[in-house]
Amino acid sequence: MKTIFLTELQKLELGKSPKPEIKKPQDLLIKMKSVGICGSDVHYFEWGRIGRMVVKFPYVVGHECAGIVEDVGKGVTRFKPGDRVVVDPAIFCGKCNQCKAGRFHTCYELEFLGTPASDTSKGLDGCMKEYIVHPARSVYHLPDEMTYEDGALLEPLTIGYYSIQKGEMKPGKSVAILGSGPIGLSVLTCLRFWKPGQVFATDLIPERVQVSREMGADYSFNTSLEDSTAKILDIEKEGVDFVFECAGEQETIDQGIELLKPGGTLVLIGIPEAGRISGDIDKLRRREIRVQNIRRQNECTQSAIEAIHQNHTNLAPLKTHYFAPEQAQEAFELVKAYRDGVIKAFINWD
Ligand SMILES: [Zn+2]
Ligand SMILES: [Zn+2]
Known part of the structure; x- marks a missing residue:
């Protein structure tokens, strides 16, 4: 073969x-x-x-x-x-x-x-x-209505689905997705099943910023052109409830901590190139931020298929x-x- x-x-x-x-x-x-x-x-x-x-x-x-x-x-x-x-x-x-x-x-x-x-x-x-x-x-x-490409896409989509479930997302909560590559966009695609509040997405690549708008972000920012953290905090003055870090960069981890309101959750999905990452412990501690690491996904494939199929997700x-x-x-x-x-x-x- x-x-x-x-x-x-x-x-x-x-x-x-x-x-x-x-x-x-x-x-x-x-x-x-x-x-x-x-x-x-x-x-x-x-x-x-x-x-x-x-x-x-x-x-x-x-x-x-x-x-x-x-x-x-x-x-x-x-x-x-x-x-x-x-x-x-x-x-x-x-x-x-x-x-x-x-x-x-x-x-x-x-x-x-x-x-x-x-x-x-x-x-x-x-x-x-x-x-x-x-x-x-x-x-x-x-499902018959889904193409083989949709089927292949289900692997990253399921990671998005699992990350939201594992992060214990609730309806109405505000969300920032940092990094709008395939994983960030998978989180964004599945977020709608949880009926979020305001959703923000960022990336450095103009086409990805554009696609994040098409996939349902309320606001998308190009971090290479604008101070996305300041812009998000301008709209959500107290900060957001959830950050999904999908870039694996120290810079986006720092942005995530900056963006979270007290009691917020930092979901780390991106795979850092570096062996170690760090965070502002004063902010993490004072705001009592919960950090959830993600390792691929667990037992979410069927749920992701059903949610995407039943909602006719584009x-x-x-x-x-x-x-x-x-x-x-x-x-x-x-x-x-x-x-x-x-x-x-x-x-x-x-
Ligand atoms: Zn993959
Ligand atoms: Zn085993």
Whole structure:
């Protein structure tokens, strides 16, 4: 089968690998239809590692995907060949104490599509290939009205959904989203299900500021052109109830602390490049700010699919670029350079 290999730093090549086979009774063989390019995929492309996870070439990246079931293991009852599906890239053991506590996303044996080996995991190839075998437990039905690209988008959208739930968002509360890339826009897209008060969004890229308006922000600011913190505090004089930090920068973390009213919640989703971050402890303490870290998502895929499907949520502004597998190199270079107003680019298999 055709497979997109990362053969060295910054180099993708379309090659061949053996078609995977169903080995366990709960496995599904899924033909890939659409794969979204994530910032983390591009990070492996550019740097060959994220923290302790180091790529050994050749390697296959990709974890945001949707496809069609081609075959099912003997024990599978929930799916049949021909079903259109969304893949949750996480595979957990179901037996460890984290899994028993319902914290599947921090499973001690967790494997994740397109995540290389580290000291704590064996590593797993990604889904930039024609077929994958995946446990049925981590697969969900894609509603007929949703496209395969919508299905691939569900991975980041679910992180947005989970972050809001985990942050304990309540209706009517004011929100600032700092960083309007795919994750920030996923938070924004899902926020409407919680009926928020004023929603502010910021970014440095003009197209992303524009898309955040289209996706429902009441006010969007370009931080490179204006003092967004001052502007937000001009409108919400006491500060906002929730900040979703989606850039992973010290600067946006500092802005978030500045923006929160007493009792507010700082939800940290962005992945900092730096090994450490800091915050103004005087403000954090005096305002009794709650800080919630986010690790991907846990058990929110079905809820996110249903909310988006039932509300006929328009995902069009998020889907900006489509490529064939032969164009993977071009696609990754575009995403890496944030060129041409890219939000989410997809690689589509026939
Ligand atoms: Zn992703
Ligand atoms: Zn486990």
